[in-house]
Amino acid sequence: MSTKAHDGTLAADPLALEAFDHDWTLAELLPADERPRLLRSLAAALDGEIELVDGAPPPVDHGRYAAAIQIDFEPLGWLLGPPERGAAVDGIAELLRKMLLDRQRYRMASALHMESVQADFAALRAQHEALQQSENRYRELATQLEVRVAEQVSLIEVRQRQLYQAERLASVAQLAAGMAHEINNPIGFVRSNLNSARAYLRQICAALSSMREGDQAAWERIDADFLLADFAELIDDSIAGADRIATIIRDLKGFSNVDRDEVAVIDLRASLEELCRLLTPRLPELARLHCEGQASPRLRCRPGHLQQALHNVLDNAIKAIGPGGRIAVRCACADGWQQIEVSDDGCGIAEEHLARVFDPFYTTRAVGSGIGLGLTLARDVILAEGGRITLSSRAGEGTTVDIRLPLGGAQ
Known part of the structure; x- marks a missing residue:
C-alpha cells in the first residue's frame, strides 16, 4: 500500500x-x-x-x-x-x-x-x-547543438586554412626579402660584366676596322690579348651569376609548393639543403647554418606542408641566435623513424614558458615580431604526418627541437 x-x-x-x-x-x-x-x-x-x-x-x-x-x-x-x-x-x-x-x-x-x-x-x-x-527538448537542443558544432567546426577549419595561408605568406615575405638581396648581388655583377664586355667589344670592333684599313698597330694599342682574356673571365663570371640566380629561383620554387596537399615521395636531405640555402641570407653576421647526418632519400609525406613546418622551426632558430651563432640540423634513421633535430645556441626559452610554446598565438617576442603560430602549425603538420615533435630549452643556452617522422610515410 x-x-x-x-x-x-x-x-x-x-x-x-x-x-x-x-x-x-x-x-x-x-x-x-x-x-x-x-x-x-x-x-x-x-x-x-x-x-x-x-x-x-x-x-x-x-x-x-x-x-x-x-x-x-x-x-x-x-x-x-x-x-x-x-x-x-x-x-x-x-x-x-x-x-x-x-x-x-x-x-x-x-x-x-x-x-x-x-x-x-x-x-x-x-x-x-x-x-x-x-527528452523531446533535449533532442531538439542536441540537434541544434550538432548543427552549431558542425558550423563551428567548419568555421574553425576555414580559420585554420586562413591562418596557415597567413603564416605561409609571412614565410614567403621573409624569404623574398632575403632572396631580393641574394639575387641583386649576382644581377649587379652580371650587369657590370656585360657593360664591360660591351665596351671591350666596341674596342675590338674599332681595332678590327682599323686593321682592315691597314693600321696593323691598332691591335696592340687596345691590348687585345688582355681584352680577350678578361672578356672570357667576364663571361664565366656572368654564367656563374646566372647559375646562382637559377639555383635561388629553383629553391624558392620548391618552397612555393607549400600549398600542395597530396602525398608524394621526396628526398629529405635535398629538401633540407634547399631550405637551408634559402634561409642562409637571413642569418645574422658570421652566423652559420649547417645540415648533417642521414636523411631518407625516399620519405613519403606531404612535401609542401612538411617544408613549411621545417621552415617555421628553422625560422625560430634564426630569430633566437645572434651574430656568430650556430644552427645545426642533424638527421638520423633508426627503428622505422626519421629523426630531424634542430639545435641552436641562441637565447633559449625560460622554463615557465615551455609548457605553452605550441599554443596558438603564444609568443615571447616583442609585438610585431610574429603572431605565434609558427610552432603551432609545425606541430599540427608533424602530427598529421603521424609523427611527433618535442622542444627542450634553457634560457641563455639555446633550444633543441626534436622531430620524428615515420619512415612508412603519411597515411
Whole structure:
C-alpha cells in the first residue's frame, strides 16, 4: 500500500472519502445470490428455521426472535429465529456481524489500495509525460547543438586554412626579402660584366676596322690579348651569376609548393639543403647554418606542408641566435623513424614558458615580431604526418627541437 494511506493524503481525496463515508447496506456486503446457501447452513446449525431481513427498523414481531446485525451505529439487518433459541440466534448474528465487518474492511482497504495505485499511476504517467517532453527538448537542443558544432567546426577549419595561408605568406615575405638581396648581388655583377664586355667589344670592333684599313698597330694599342682574356673571365663570371640566380629561383620554387596537399615521395636531405640555402641570407653576421647526418632519400609525406613546418622551426632558430651563432640540423634513421633535430645556441626559452610554446598565438617576442603560430602549425603538420615533435630549452643556452617522422610515410 502506498505511504499516502498513512499520511492522510488519500483520505482527503473524494473517492477515498467515499469508501470510508459510505453507508453500507446488507445487500452490498451480502449479495442475494450468496444468502440461500448461507441461510441453509445456519438453519442446519441452529436446527430451526432462520431468516435474514434487510433494513435498520426492527421487524414486526411474529413470534420469532430478532437479533440485530449491527456494524456501525445503525443495524444493517436482522436475523430472525425461534424464540427458544434466542441465545443461538444472537451467536449466529455475532458471527454474521464479524463476517460482514471483515468484508466491509476488505472493501474499504481495496478501495484505498486502488485509489493509491491509481494516484501512483497518475503520478508516474505525469512524470513520464514530463520526461518525454524533456527528452523531446533535449533532442531538439542536441540537434541544434550538432548543427552549431558542425558550423563551428567548419568555421574553425576555414580559420585554420586562413591562418596557415597567413603564416605561409609571412614565410614567403621573409624569404623574398632575403632572396631580393641574394639575387641583386649576382644581377649587379652580371650587369657590370656585360657593360664591360660591351665596351671591350666596341674596342675590338674599332681595332678590327682599323686593321682592315691597314693600321696593323691598332691591335696592340687596345691590348687585345688582355681584352680577350678578361672578356672570357667576364663571361664565366656572368654564367656563374646566372647559375646562382637559377639555383635561388629553383629553391624558392620548391618552397612555393607549400600549398600542395597530396602525398608524394621526396628526398629529405635535398629538401633540407634547399631550405637551408634559402634561409642562409637571413642569418645574422658570421652566423652559420649547417645540415648533417642521414636523411631518407625516399620519405613519403606531404612535401609542401612538411617544408613549411621545417621552415617555421628553422625560422625560430634564426630569430633566437645572434651574430656568430650556430644552427645545426642533424638527421638520423633508426627503428622505422626519421629523426630531424634542430639545435641552436641562441637565447633559449625560460622554463615557465615551455609548457605553452605550441599554443596558438603564444609568443615571447616583442609585438610585431610574429603572431605565434609558427610552432603551432609545425606541430599540427608533424602530427598529421603521424609523427611527433618535442622542444627542450634553457634560457641563455639555446633550444633543441626534436622531430620524428615515420619512415612508412603519411597515411
